[in-house]
Amino acid sequence: MIVRDFHDITANQPDRVVYDAQWSSVRMLLADDNMGFSFHVTFLEAGSDHTFHYKNHLESVYCMQGTGEITDLATGTTYPIKPGVMYALDQHDKHRLVAHEELVMACCFNPPVTGREVHREDGSYAAPDES
Template sequence: MIVRNLDEARKGERLVVADGWDSTRLLLAGDNMGFSFHITRIAAGTSHEFHYRHHFESVYCISGEGEITDLATGQVHQIRPGVMYALDQHDHHRLSARGELVLACCFNPPVTGAEVHRADGSYAPAPAHAQGA
């Protein structure tokens, strides 16, 4: 059984901070669950472009308001508490926050915790050992 406290995890290396957002990685590849689980905060008034070419992601909005734009189609979806979106086609997207967004996120394959976003908004492919190979 794995039990972790969000506030405690935010004080250590599980907290990843970037320009306009941070993410606390509560489950990582090393936990051998087959996915990673994060609580991510997007700062109010910011907009971020992502394109997870090697990962699938599902996101559930806990608090805040914003929107996600599918950059391939231009379609815009409103994000508010209770809304979930899944990037099931490695969707190139822009996430914009009107107020601070707090999101629960799952990645498959799981992230290791050492990833950084590349220029195209993606993470590098997961190492084979992180995928259970």
């Protein structure tokens, strides 16, 4: 059994907290936990605008706090994001995520991330075998 405390991670395990342009992510589960997915709590700053394209990962995201919108860049369809809304990037969807207020999101990645990834210029993470 794995039991982790979000507050303990943020206070004592800085290697599990990732910061990037206008967002941060607390990595609760990573690849080395051998769960088959990774689990993160991610914070996106109010007013931030992000384009991501996880070509090598599937991701599901659940909004716990804040408002924003996500746009599927292949179709142009925009969906509102608010507490209780989940989206799943089941087709490696290239998307734009805009935070109207600070967004607090619970995220799962498959395959799991290692915690050392950085977004590449195209908005993706490298495939696990490239890391």
